[in-house]
Amino acid sequence: MPTYRRMFLFYLPLMVQACAQALTYPLVAMVVVRGSLGSVAMSAYAQGQTVMFIIGMLGGGLITTGMLYARDRAGYRSFCRLNFYLAGAIAFLQMLVAIPPLDDWIFGGLLRLPDELRAAAELTLLLGIPAYFGFMLRNPYQVTLYNAMASGRANAASVGRIIFTLILAYAWCYFFPTGGGVVAATVVFTVPIYFEVLLSWWLARPFLRTMSATAAAPTASVRQQLSFTLPLTIGGFLLALSEFIIAAFIGRGPNPERMVTIHFIVVGIVNPLGFSGLRMQTVLLSYLSNYGTAVKKMVWRFSAATGLALGAVVLVALLPAAAAWYFGGVQKLTPLDAQLAAVATLCMLPFPLLQALRSYNEGLAAFARRPRLILVGQLMFVVTLFVGLGILSAVAVPGYLMGVIALCAASFATQITVWLGLRMRNLEFSV
Numbered sequence: 001m002p003t004y005r006r007m008f009l010f011y012l013p014l015m016v017q018a019c020a021q022a023l024t025y026p027l028v029a030m031v032v033v034r035g036s037l038g039s040v041a042m043s044a045y046a047q048g049q050t051v052m053f054i055i056g057m058l059g060g061g062l063i064t065t066g067m068l069y070a071r072d073r074a075g076y077r078s079f080c081r082l083n084f085y086l087a088g089a090i091a092f093l094q095m096l097v098a099i100p101p102l103d104d105w106i107f108g109g110l111l112r113l114p115d116e117l118r119a120a121a122e123l124t125l126l127l128g129i130p131a132y133f134g135f136m137l138r139n140p141y142q143v144t145l146y147n148a149m150a151s152g153r154a155n156a157a158s159v160g161r162i163i164f165t166l167i168l169a170y171a172w173c174y175f176f177p178t179g180g181g182v183v184a185a186t187v188v189f190t191v192p193i194y195f196e197v198l199l200s201w202w203l204a205r206p207f208l209r210t211m212s213a214t215a216a217a218p219t220a221s222v223r224q225q226l227s228f229t230l231p232l233t234i235g236g237f238l239l240a241l242s243e244f245i246i247a248a249f250i251g252r253g254p255n256p257e258r259m260v261t262i263h264f265i266v267v268g269i270v271n272p273l274g275f276s277g278l279r280m281q282t283v284l285l286s287y288l289s290n291y292g293t294a295v296k297k298m299v300w301r302f303s304a305a306t307g308l309a310l311g312a313v314v315l316v317a318l319l320p321a322a323a324a325w326y327f328g329g330v331q332k333l334t335p336l337d338a339q340l341a342a343v344a345t346l347c348m349l350p351f352p353l354l355q356a357l358r359s360y361n362e363g364l365a366a367f368a369r370r371p372r373l374i375l376v377g378q379l380m381f382v383v384t385l386f387v388g389l390g391i392l393s394a395v396a397v398p399g400y401l402m403g404v405i406a407l408c409a410a411s412f413a414t415q416i417t418v419w420l421g422l423r424m425r426n427l428e429f430s431v
């Protein structure tokens with residue numbers, strides 16, 4: 001029978017996985033800055049990877065799709081085909097954006113990068129094709145592990161990638177102290193991804209061998225699974241644009257350089273906790289599929305308690321010693337800006353709870369096979385973000401507070417929208 005202890009043990013690796021993913025980027029940054037362009041190359045590398053991940057949102061709904069449809073061999077084979085097709089489409093789009101004429105429009109016109117940085121960003125995107133293809137290849141194995149409630153194994157594969165990245169980054173810096181740059185960084189970033197793919201496959205083998213050969217319901221074809229995935233994909237694209245929207249509004253206010261810097265430093269602290277809250281969808285789908293709908297209230301209580309606990313972690317960053325060390329020592333903010341960052345962090349206190357409850361409701365909608373309801377919620381996220389930023393800008397709220405307040409409001413609006421959609425369709429209690 002499900003217990004809160006077992007639920008926590010299932011969730012803990014998902015939380016570690018969500019927080020640990022961010023650790024690879026500082027490691028790769030050590031290699032980037034050792035190239036001929038120096039530290040400014042990090043801007044080009046970050047822009048290239050940002051475009052890569054926005055394009056990669058084409059496969060953003062695949063994990064949810066797999067957890068619902070890849071639970072028997074026929075459904076798994078259809079899911080693998082869909083995953084491969086979308087991986088190929090993402091690789092093609094990456095190549096298309098990295099070459100003329102789209103490269104000039106994206107990196108030169110939209111992002112306004114200087115010529116030398118533009119070339120580095122385009123190269124990062126082009127060389128990132130094998131990297132994102134590797135991320136896509138691991139999807140079927142990660143889905144298999146989640147469906148088998150073996151989240152610890154899925155987390156072990158991700159931690160293995162991070163450790164491999166750590167070793168490779170330090171080894172590269174030791175043996176090639178002046179041989180960095182975006183090409184070297186892409187190698188250090190990509191090779192461990194394929195290590196994770198192999199490790200995920202090896203850890204998923206026992207569950208693949210014992211996967212049911214018969215389906216409890218008619219097998220969803222590739223086309224049916226794609227029709228479920230597409231609304232989630234569109235919503236993922238919209239969410240990926242949210243930081244661009246925030247940066248655009250803050251950049252039009254007073255002291256834009258300082259305000260944007262403070263915002264992104266604060267978001268860098270809180271985002272991993274918010275992503276941890278979003279893993280509640282995985283918990284809900286696993287428990288509903290394995291134990292039935294009777295566990296819904298149990299998962300809701302767990303989601304609320306976990307969201308509150310994640311929010312409490314934010315308070316640690318506000319302890320005077322911790323705030324002085326991180327904002328002043330690590331991030332090199334002035335004493336005044338460090339105080340502003342602490343205030344903005346305090347405003348993000350409810351964000352992990354809002355994300356956890358939002359993820360719970362989106363999980364209910366996914367289980368009820370209502371991906372368009374999730375899309376409507378994500379549309380509401382972007383609309384609320386845009387309108388909220390406009391109002392805050394009109395009443396002259398300082399830039400360092402605009403983004404964090406708007407993010408909390410947008411997450412709350414998404415949660416309420418999906419919840420109301422479930423209630424209107426009588427799905428909250430019937431799924």
